Amino acid sequence: xxxxxxxxxxxxxxxxxxxxxxRRRVNGGNALYAVIGSRVWSRRVGVVTRVGNQxxxxxxxxxxxxxxxxxxxxxxxxxxxxxxxxxxxxxxxxIIYQLKSGSIKDLSPQPADWPESYQDVRxxxxxxxxxxxxxxxxxxxKPLGIEFTLDLLPMPQLRSAxxxxxxxxxxxxxxxxxxLPSLEEVVEVWGGQPLLPLMYKLAEYGPKVVAVKLGxxxxxxxDAEKNSAYLVPAxxxxxxxxxxxxxxxxxGFLAGMDQTGDPLEAALRATISASFIIQxxxxxxxxxxxxxxxxxxxxxxxxxxxxxxxxTIGDLKVL
Amino acid sequence: xxxxxxxxxxxxxxxxxxxxxxVRKAPGGNALYAAAGTRPxxxxxxxxxxxxxxxxxxxxxxLRQAGVDVSGIVRKxxxxxxxxxxxxxxxxxxIIRQLSSGxxxxxxxxPQDVPKEVNRxxxxxxAAMQPTSQKQWLKxxxxxxxxxxxxxxxxxxxxxxxxxxxxxxxxxxxxxLPSIEEVCTLxxxxxxxxxxxxxxxxxCRVAGIKLGxxxxxxxDKTxxxxxxxxxxxxxxxxxxxxxxxxxxxGFMAGYAETEDIAEGALWGTISASFVMExxxGLHALQVDRTRAQVRSDxxxxxxxxxxxxxxxxxxxxxxxxKEKDNDFR
Numbered sequence: 323x324x325x326x327x328x329x330x331x332x333x334x335x336x337x338x339x340x341x342x343x344x345r346r347r348v349n350g351g352n353a354l355y356a357v358i359g360s361r362v363w364s365r366r367v368g369v370v371t372r373v374g375n376q377x378x379x380x381x382x383x384x385x386x387x388x389x390x391x392x393x394x395x396x397x398x399x400x401x402x403x404x405x406x407x408x409x410x411x412x413x414x415x416x417i418i419y420q421l422k423s424g425s426i427k428d429l430s431p432q433p434a435d436w437p438e439s440y441q442d443v444r445x446x447x448x449x450x451x452x453x454x455x456x457x458x459x460x461x462x463x464k465p466l467g468i469e470f471t472l473d474l475l476p477m478p479q480l481r482s483a484x485x486x487x488x489x490x491x492x493x494x495x496x497x498x499x500x501x502l503p504s505l506e507e508v509v510e511v512w513g514g515q516p517l518l519p520l521m522y523k524l525a526e527y528g529p530k531v532v533a534v535k536l537g538x539x540x541x542x543x544x545d546a547e548k549n550s551a552y553l554v555p556a557x558x559x560x561x562x563x564x565x566x567x568x569x570x571x572x573x574g575f576l577a578g579m580d581q582t583g584d585p586l587e588a589a590l591r592a593t594i595s596a597s598f599i600i601q602x603x604x605x606x607x608x609x610x611x612x613x614x615x616x617x618x619x620x621x622x623x624x625x626x627x628x629x630x631x632x633x634t635i636g637d638l639k640v641l
Numbered sequence: 642x643x644x645x646x647x648x649x650x651x652x653x654x655x656x657x658x659x660x661x662x663x664v665r666k667a668p669g670g671n672a673l674y675a676a677a678g679t680r681p682x683x684x685x686x687x688x689x690x691x692x693x694x695x696x697x698x699x700x701x702x703x704l705r706q707a708g709v710d711v712s713g714i715v716r717k718x719x720x721x722x723x724x725x726x727x728x729x730x731x732x733x734x735x736i737i738r739q740l741s742s743g744x745x746x747x748x749x750x751x752p753q754d755v756p757k758e759v760n761r762x763x764x765x766x767x768a769a770m771q772p773t774s775q776k777q778w779l780k781x782x783x784x785x786x787x788x789x790x791x792x793x794x795x796x797x798x799x800x801x802x803x804x805x806x807x808x809x810x811x812x813x814x815x816x817x818l819p820s821i822e823e824v825c826t827l828x829x830x831x832x833x834x835x836x837x838x839x840x841x842x843x844x845c846r847v848a849g850i851k852l853g854x855x856x857x858x859x860x861d862k863t864x865x866x867x868x869x870x871x872x873x874x875x876x877x878x879x880x881x882x883x884x885x886x887x888x889x890x891g892f893m894a895g896y897a898e899t900e901d902i903a904e905g906a907l908w909g910t911i912s913a914s915f916v917m918e919x920x921x922g923l924h925a926l927q928v929d930r931t932r933a934q935v936r937s938d939x940x941x942x943x944x945x946x947x948x949x950x951x952x953x954x955x956x957x958x959x960x961x962x963k964e965k966d967n968d969f970r
Contacts, residue, residue, distance in 0.1 A: 336657075338657055343663075344662060410723075410741060416739070416740055420729050422729065422733065
């Protein structure tokens with residue numbers, strides 16, 4: 323029975339890597355990376371998304387063969403979402419739509435796409451889709467007793483003023499259990515204050531966990547119920563392509579929260595999910611992550627966590 | 642001969658071609674492409690632009706070696722203009738600014754950047770920049786009696802068309818050469834013949850429209866009822882980036898020398914063809930007048946004068962024919 327569900331987008335990406343290599347038409351999308359991140363820890367995970375007419379069927383079959391519940395995937399007679407993922411000097415990254423991309427409006431999953439068979443779902447991860455769509459999902463699923471983890475759309479140009487208001491006013495955060503933004507997103511939305519105090523402030527709106535993804539520095543995790551903060555470092559692995567790391571982190575967090583109820587344990591699993599994703603291009607390779615290796619990494623990482631958050635990070639002015 | 646002023650931006654571009662790896666930090670920018678479009682026809686030209694801290698002096702040396710006066714290129718202690726040029730599967734190209742790019746506020750050249758030694762100028766090409774910069778230049782150049790050929794900033798036209806509609810501040814322009822996309826955004830779905838006459842009514846002497854792979858048209862208000870059409874020079878472009886800038890520059894060179902828009906449009910077409918033969922703009926600086934002349938002589942018999950009243954119909958036929966030819970190929 324499916325217990326954790328990821329809701330978001332599947333896309334076809336052209337990625338320009340720091341090495342100058344260009345990877346064209348790689349299957350990606352926040353929901354694909356996230357659900358594969360969950361799958362490292364859980365055999366009871368499903369995905370709700372819409373694909374256009376070019377997303378390869380064999381890849382949908384591959385994820386289904388790896389025990390991911392795909393009953394929530396709808397194929398639409400539309401262009402797929404096609405993105406450029408552009409790595410610039412200094413590891414800055416830009417994500418933009420291609421000219422011939424399908425529209426996120428047509429391909430954002432809608433509440434009507436929720437499979438009736440998802441009776442036992444307890445935790446849902448809302449990927450970075452438009453705020454309005456996230457709110458619609460919350461309105462549909464919250465009455466079923468489902469809890470939420472939430473990420474933000476990584477394209478600032480697509481965040482509407484109304485949506486931002488929904489976020490800044492706390493109306494969105496009030497409804498969720500776990501908030502998982504990246505540092506860049508925090509800077510763009512709430513810039514100008516020290517990071518850790520800001521996270522406490524965000525937790526006051528409602529989430530019991532706020533974890534900010536810091537890229538190669540790992541993540542800063544606030545367990546508001548225990549009033550504790552931890553710095554979870556990134557796993558040191560050979561990095562080929564960091565695309566999707568943040569989404570895989572969210573997927574691991576989702577599985578971890580449902581399975582352990584413990585934010586720190588969830589963050590450890592999240593970090594390890596991300597570590598698998600960055601070891602090769604695209605997302606699908608992550609299906610081959612071995613449970614024994616995952617457990618092995620979990621033990622190593624557990625020893626590296628500190629609850630003494632260095633001032634360089636806790637006081638990091640998000641300007 | 643008085644120098645041509647080429648006023649615009651110099652950029653460092655990361656180009657993603659349809660195949661193969663990304664080409665990083667290649668010199669680009671409308672000022673460079675316009676210089677490349679001028680160079681085959683005219684030896685005496687001066688670029689007025691600004692570069693940031695990272696702009697390699699080697700690129701400036703190459704310009705200098707090609708005989709371009711670079712004394713109007715001012716180095717500023719800011720980030721350079723950095724662009725992505727993205728070719729997409731299934732056609733189309735996007736040009737976007739990189740996250741770490743410098744801004745037009747700091748990098749658009751201003752009239753005070755013109756070197757003191759350059760005091761007699763008759764022709765200036767005002768390449769696409771933010772409208773506030775272009776306005777300052779127009780005022781300055783008109784006061785000096787300079788003939789101005791202007792290109793519009795596509796991203797401004799598309800995002801903020803009111804900037805160009807607003808009070809028609811660009812009516813001080815002598816030669817206006819927008820692209821068909823810009824024209825459609827600003828004037829909507831109207832007949833091109835009407836748009837050409839409307840532009841010259843606003844004050845321009847010459848109006849032209851760049852039609853991409855179909856070529857270009859131009860209209861001179863002193864000539865009644867006829868526009869000139871020049872098809873694109875037949876070649877398979879390697880990289881069309883900068884073709885529009887080179888066209889404007891070649892047009893101005895031809896018009897300055899002959900006062901004939903047919904020569905202007907022809908020279909512009911030839912300038913654009915050289916720029917499209919490879920990535921970047923530096924390669925085209927090597928083209929000399931003899932080579933350009935050979936190419937323009939070959940293409941001259943394809944220049945057509947078309948009655949304004951029939952212009953749109955004739956262009957529609959040409960477009961249809963071109964599509965058929967492409968299908969055949």
